Amino acid sequence: MSSADDVKLKQSREDFVAQWGALGTHWGINRTMAQIHALLMTEPEAIGTDEVMERLQISRGNAHTNLKELVSWGLIRTIVKKGERREFFEAEKDVWKIFTIVARERRRREIDPALGVLHQCLDDSRGIDTPEGRAFHEQMSKLAEFVGFASNVADRVSGMKYGIALQLAARLLS
Amino acid sequence: MSSADDVKLKQSREDFVAQWGALGTHWGINRTMAQIHALLMTEPEAIGTDEVMERLQISRGNAHTNLKELVSWGLIRTIVKKGERREFFEAEKDVWKIFTIVARERRRREIDPALGVLHQCLDDSRGIDTPEGRAFHEQMSKLAEFVGFASNVADRVSGMKYGIALQLAARLLS
DNA sequence: TCATAATTTCAGTATTTACTGAAACTTCGG
DNA sequence: CCGAAGTTTCAGTAAATACTGAAATTATGA
Numbered sequence: 584m585s586s587a588d589d590v591k592l593k594q595s596r597e598d599f600v601a602q603w604g605a606l607g608t609h610w611g612i613n614r615t616m617a618q619i620h621a622l623l624m625t626e627p628e629a630i631g632t633d634e635v636m637e638r639l640q641i642s643r644g645n646a647h648t649n650l651k652e653l654v655s656w657g658l659i660r661t662i663v664k665k666g667e668r669r670e671f672f673e674a675e676k677d678v679w680k681i682f683t684i685v686a687r688e689r690r691r692r693e694i695d696p697a698l699g700v701l702h703q704c705l706d707d708s709r710g711i712d713t714p715e716g717r718a719f720h721e722q723m724s725k726l727a728e729f730v731g732f733a734s735n736v737a738d739r740v741s742g743m744k745y746g747i748a749l750q751l752a753a754r755l756l757s
Numbered sequence: 758m759s760s761a762d763d764v765k766l767k768q769s770r771e772d773f774v775a776q777w778g779a780l781g782t783h784w785g786i787n788r789t790m791a792q793i794h795a796l797l798m799t800e801p802e803a804i805g806t807d808e809v810m811e812r813l814q815i816s817r818g819n820a821h822t823n824l825k826e827l828v829s830w831g832l833i834r835t836i837v838k839k840g841e842r843r844e845f846f847e848a849e850k851d852v853w854k855i856f857t858i859v860a861r862e863r864r865r866r867e868i869d870p871a872l873g874v875l876h877q878c879l880d881d882s883r884g885i886d887t888p889e890g891r892a893f894h895e896q897m898s899k900l901a902e903f904v905g906f907a908s909n910v911a912d913r914v915s916g917m918k919y920g921i922a923l924q925l926a927a928r929l930l931s
Numbered sequence: 932t933c934a935t936a937a938t939t940t941c942a943g944t945a946t947t948t949a950c951t952g953a954a955a956c957t958t959c960g961g
Numbered sequence: 962c963c964g965a966a967g968t969t970t971c972a973g974t975a976a977a978t979a980c981t982g983a984a985a986t987t988a989t990g991a
Contacts, residue, residue: 611785697780700773700776704769736926
């Protein structure tokens with residue numbers, strides 16, 4: 584008789600889903616998307632839209648939008664079961680893969696646009712021949728250089744095999 | 758006669774402030790805070806609340822709140838000028854310092870709470886003796902280990918002197 | 932090809948987050 | 962201690978973002 588364990592598991596999982604969802608907010612990810620991701624990460628089986636709706640108590644439109652968004656990120660994938668007409672979804676569970684996906688997506692959404700702004704300002708302020716103009720250009724230049732550099736580093740790291748990244752990290756912490 | 762240059766500089770700076778503000782949104786930072794930061798980063802002189810209000814066309818309350826928030830992050834500091842009663846503000850302009858400040862703040866707001874959730878779920882699911890329970894515990898364990906590890910690495914890197922970090926990064930990119 | 936199950940879209944609404952403006956409070960020189 | 966300059970707070974409002982629910986569309990297999 585394992586029903587006590589079943590209850591504990593259910594509660595713990597619900598807790599994880601709810602809290603992970605709340606955290607998503609601080610990550611620029613909407614609550615529902617983070618909750619669905621949490622739900623699927625802790626679900627051994629692929630599940631369908633209706634079960635997601637029921638488990639999270641959300642509308643079909645909401646479930647649909649966020650499932651698609653997670654698929655486009657690559658954090659979950661669709662599964663077709665033979666003899667079943669509807670789609671099922673399962674999460675990528677490998678932590679290193681999750682990390683690299685999120686890192687790339689954030690670079691694309693947060694760093695690349697910043698670089699764009701900086702390069703444009705660099706161009707616009709090139710050759711302004713006043714003390715203030717040179718100071719502005721210099722500041723833009725430093726920012727652009729640093730952000731570009733950081734972007735490349737992030738790319739390299741998230742393109743590594745897990746083992747290599749681990750080695751590198753281990754040297755840093757030693 | 759440098760008024761053409763002055764106009765170009767003014768436009769470029771306004772552009773930078775506006776666009777940097779828009780970017781702030783994607784970084785979990787509100788637009789005004791990012792705009793004030795951009796304004797001060799490109800301003801050679803320390804400026805006061807009223808000038809911030811005027812340059813960004815925002816209310817006193819808004820300017821005040823976000824200036825204080827930037828001070829609490831350490832991205833700007835207050836300056837007292839002799840013979841002046843009011844406070845002036847100037848930005849930290851060193852890119853490495855800006856990076857370490859932002860990195861630490863984001864760790865505090867994004868990673869630490871996630872670790873908290875994971876550790877709690879680890880505890881809650883310890884010893885649940887069903888296949889599903891063990892799988893859940895295992896997944897929490899992997900996530901917690903990875904996030905904790907990443908947090909330590911980020912700490913180390915953002916605690917480095919710029920020169921050392923550069924060397925490290927150079928090795929990565931070579 | 933039709934009936935129906937499943938998916939997608941979107942106008943309207945709810946929720947969350949940010950901002951205003953004015954009043955309350957604090958500080959300081961006279 | 963008083964009055965003016967400066968700072969802080971916050972109730973009300975505006976703007977941005979996320980969600981619902983139902984209708985439109987598409988895919989399936991009999």
